[in-house]
Amino acid sequence: MASDPVLLTGAAGFIGFHVARRLLAQGQRVIGVDNLNAYYDPRLKEARLAELAPHNAFSFVKLDLADRAGTEQLFAETRPGxxxxxxxxxGVRYSLTNPHxxxxxxxxxxxxxxxxxxxAGVGHLVYASSSSVxxxxxxxxxxxxxxxxxxxxxxAATKKANELMAHTYSHLYRLPTTGLRFFTVYGPWGRPDMAMWIxxxxxxxxxxxxxxxxxxxRRDxxxxxxxxxxxxxxxxxxPAPDPAWSNTNPDPSISNAPYRVYNIGNNHPEELLHLVDVLEAALGRKAIRELAPIQPGDVPETSADVEALTRDVGFKxxxxIETGVARFVDWYRAYHRV
Structure with missing residues (x-):
């Protein structure tokens, strides 16, 4: 990333907040965008923004990106690199009742x-996909x-659609795009609709x-x-066009456009029962467990192969989970004063 500002959408969200904080710590200018909707308590989103507000290099725009004119104006005024x-x-389950x-x-x-x-001639679009695909x-x-x-x-279908749409723009307009398939993210400042918080x-x-x-x-x-x-x-x-591409190569991860997709997962799936064991140890309390059948839209297991990520950026x-859960519990107790 250059000296041009980074436009970060979902900046008041769980992952967006942490990415913003990291970029600001590196001296990067960040323009955060969020619509602060009520899918979960907006006060948590506002608390995250309050953590970012003291940074001089951070500015915030409240905007719904489905607003075409507003989004056009945002890009015209900010010209991000x-x-x-x-x-x-x-959310998977919310999509069953609120598809629109x-x-x-x-x-x-x-x-x-x-x-x-x-x-706007953006140099690189990185976007969130999902292991749900x-x-x-x-x-x-x-x-x-x-x-x-x-x-x-x-x-999951909308996230798959995002990857297809991104590839189209990479192909037609040579817009470099990278999609990231996140696997069950958790940690401090997490979302109230996710298992760790619930x-x-x-x-x-x-x-x-x-x-x-x-x-x-089992979840990664x-x-x-x-x-x-x-x-x-x-x-x-x-990303650049992949030299391994040919029109006879069936590998969907390879393209002659400046396009990539990566998994980001812990590459170590854990059973839900083990997660509860770890939470009980961190909280010092036993859970009352109710076993129930699988819900529509859920998948029994997720597990990430991160070979491409490791090869290209040198990280996995x-x-x-014991370390991460302990940190989440410490944050949760402090945030809720419990």
Whole structure:
């Protein structure tokens, strides 16, 4: 990243906040964008922004990226060198009951960002995809070379669509784009709709926790600091057409456009029951466990093959879940004063 400002969307979100903090610590100018919607308590988003506000190199724009005219104006006025696009409507289960929110944020919003990048001459667009694109892929670990044509939730379908849209712009307009398939991110300042927060809150309150698929879910839990390291390293590596590409090569991760997709995961799946054990140890309390069947849209296991990430940027996540959970619990207790 050069001296031009970084435009960071979703800056008040969990991952966006941590990426902003890291970039500011490196002396980078950051323009943060967020619509501060009420998918979860906006006070948490405002608290994250309050942590960023004292930095002179940080400025904030409240904007819904589905607003075409507003997004055009944003790019025209800021002329960023790099865009890190993390804003999205998140959540698998929420997509079952609020599908239009995903079309507006993840499809229309993403198109507006692509158009903004194209017309502003942005040097590199890095955007959030998701491990959800792998659907019920039975082959593990999930590789960027695997087919991802069978999503099992609308959320996953919109993330797959983002990758297709990005490739189109990389091909047509030579806009360098890199998609990052995040695997179950957790850590301090995390989201209240995710298992780590839900379980911690319930255990401290003495309420039961529901373990879907009878606790036999396996997730590649990835600590937030590892995610941030991956994002920042990838942002500094502008993709070029892959010399291995040919029109007879079936590998979907290879392109003759300046386009890449990477997994960022801990490459060490953990069973949900083990996560609860680790949380109990960190909290010093036992959970009341309720076993339940798997929910629509969920997948039994996620597991990241990070070979491409390691090869290209020299990094792979490795924070043990015991370390990450202890840090999350310490933050949670401090934030909620419990």
């Amino acid at each position: 790099t865009v890190i696009h993390l804003a999205a409507q998140a 929110a995903y079309a507006e944020a993840n499809l229309i919003g993403f198109l507006n960002v692509l158009e903004g990048c194209r017309h 792998y659907g019920a892929n039975g082959k593990t670990p999930f590789s960027v070379s695997d087919s991802v044509d069978h999503p099992v939730s609308l959320y 379980f911690t809150e319930a255990i401290l309150a003495g309420r039961p926790i529901q373990l879907f698929n009878y606790g036999r879910m 839990f990835t600590y937030i600091d590892d995610i941030v390291e991956g994002v920042v390293r990838v942002a500094d590596r502008v 996540p490795a924070t043990p």
